[in-house]
Amino acid sequence: MLRQLLLCFLFFYAVGLNNSLLANGGTAQAADTRKYITVSLFASTPEAFLDCNNTSVMIRSYVRVNDMYTEEGITYEWRNTIKDFFKVISTEKDLVVTEPGRYTLSVRNTKDCSPLTDLSCSASSEFVVEGINFPN
Incomplete structure (x- = not known):
């Protein structure tokens, strides 16, 4: 008992x-065998800060489906959520930015993933790039 x-x-x-x-x-x-997706973002430089010496930052994305790194069947949508949340600025895996902002990446697993049967088919992550706004 x-x-x-x-x-x-x-x-x-x-x-x-x-x-x-x-x-x-x-x-x-x-x-069980249901799929889930996660995304992580990392800067190409130790500090994600824009100034006269560092005029661009590459934000690299790493997507995992069920803890396995993959690029196959993944779609990407980058947005600068401070400027315009609804405007997609890139559909590439990685993003090079030249101005400060809050960048959000939304990813979707389009390969064998169903929102009805799997845990998650999409994920998003946010990355903040700080710096000096340069005049045009």
Whole structure:
């Protein structure tokens, strides 16, 4: 009886832990074959700051589907959300920026992913580039 209670407690603790990870933006691994996607952004320079010596920054994207890095079947949409949230400024994997801003990348897994059966087919991430606004 004690063993059954302990197993029951551990099961509900694990379920609660997975639910809290998902609620807090974490990624819980599923025991089934449903797909999920994550995206990470990194600057090509140690500091993402624009000035007279550093006039551009490349923001590199890394997309993982079920913890496996991939580029196959991924679509990309970059936006400068400070200037115009609705305007797509690039559909390339990486983005070179020459002005400060808040850049958002939205990615979508178009290969064998269904929003009805998989955990997630799209993800987004944000990257802030700071610096001096140069006059034209």
